[in-house]
Amino acid sequence: MPHLILIADIGGTSSRLALVGKDGVPADIQIHRNDSFAGFEAMIEADLAQREPAVVRTVGGAVLAVAGPADGELVKLTNRDWAFSKRAIRRHFGWQKFAAVNDFEALAYGVPALGPSDLVPVGQGVAEADKPILVCGPGTGFGSAGLLRIGRQFHALTGEGGRVRLGAANAEEVHILAHMLRELGPVAVEHALSGSGLARIHAILTGQTIAPEAVIAAAGRGEGDALATCHTFLRLFGRIAGDLALILGARGGVYLAGGVSAGLAPFFEGSPFREAFEEHPPFEARLAATPVNIITHPTPGLIGCGQLGGRLAKTLKPNLRVV
Known part of the structure; x- marks a missing residue:
């Protein structure tokens, strides 16, 4: 009898997959490097092959969170040449239920389930009840999403904040932007605010070409x-x-997600982050009152997928297969 949902947080570099039941709590988490697979189906097949056959037979659906837009029939990763058709992948695996969401949409749904030990505060601020929540941050790219509470349920708002055009606010940023403009043409936020963006900024400022992990380690x-x-x-x-x-x-708070945010967590204190966050006249006081937290949970995307997967698990029907 199907009662489990496969959940996956699929980034540009690596993917995390788990199983979830009606309680929405991810279990048996497995991590895969995307370079090991040709695409979504191959990775999911390999993941299921590593699990107990008796458990796999109880999987009745899936929730896939992907690093790219997920509102159309064809879903493509923004920073990797992977794509799938929602109808085709559901039919391929015989799932009753299926949902594809943007990875930051999944992160947003996971925020209410995070506890104090999963967060590092940046500055001061107090969240206002039932006000919008922002989740954003750099990883392979730069993602963003909002979360609203409507009645008793949360609803995520997706967007592509990483593709917004980047401007400059001081002479150093003008210097960086000019270099990027010559290299890339029109400059988007994620050209600077991403893992590759951190390495790019370091190369512009120092002439040294090293990996973003090496920049963080050296710092x-x-x-x-x-x-x-x-x-x-x-x-x-x-x-x-x-x-x-x-x-x-x-006003419900800002949550900083993505691997680069977590990697840079030790450097936020004493950095210009909070000053730059608040320096938006005439709304300095509003932003000063807004709490900001870095998400340090190791698999926050799976927490959100788990919340969505738990909802789907409650709707599974006995022995119904997709044909």
């Missing part, structure tokens, strides 16, 4: 050039997060 060792790069990155991040918070009216 952790106290190397001045790397720490300056991280602070420049965090100033840009703070300004963009403040922009998005004003657009959404995010």
Whole structure:
């Protein structure tokens, strides 16, 4: 009798898959490197093959969170050449229920289930009850989503904040933007605010071409050039997060997600992030009152997928297969 939902948080670099029942709590989490597979179906097949056959037979549906738009029939990753048809993948696996959502939509749904141990506050602020929540941040790209409470249920608002055009607010940012413009043409937010963006900023400022992980590691060792790069990155991040918070009216709080946010968590204190976040006249006081938290939970996307998967698990019917 089907009673489980397969959930997956599929990023540009790696994917996390788990199973969930009606309680919405992810179990048996498996992590895969996307480079090991040709596409979505191959990765899911490999994941299911690693699980107990008796358990796999009880999987009646799936929720896939993908790093890209998911509102059409054809779903494509923004930063990897992977795509699937919703109807075709559901038929391929014989799932009763299926949902595809943007990865930051899943993150947004997971925010209410996070606890204090999953978060690191950045500055002060108090969330206003039932006000919009913003989730945004850099990873392989830059994602953003909103969360609204309507009645007794939360509803996510998806967007593509990473593709908004990037501007400059001081001389250093003008210098960085000019370099990116020559290299890339019109510059989007995620050209700077992403893992590759961190490496790009470091190369522009220092002439050194190293991986973003190496920049963060060097900053952790106290190397001045790397720490300056991280602070420049965090100033840009703070300004963009403040922009998005004003657009959404995010008085319910701002949550910073993505692997780069978590990696840079030790450097937020003492950086220009909070100052740049609040420096949006004439709304400095509003943003100063807005709480900001870094999400440090290791699999926050799966938490949100679990919430959605739990809803689907409650609707599964005995022995019904898709044909």
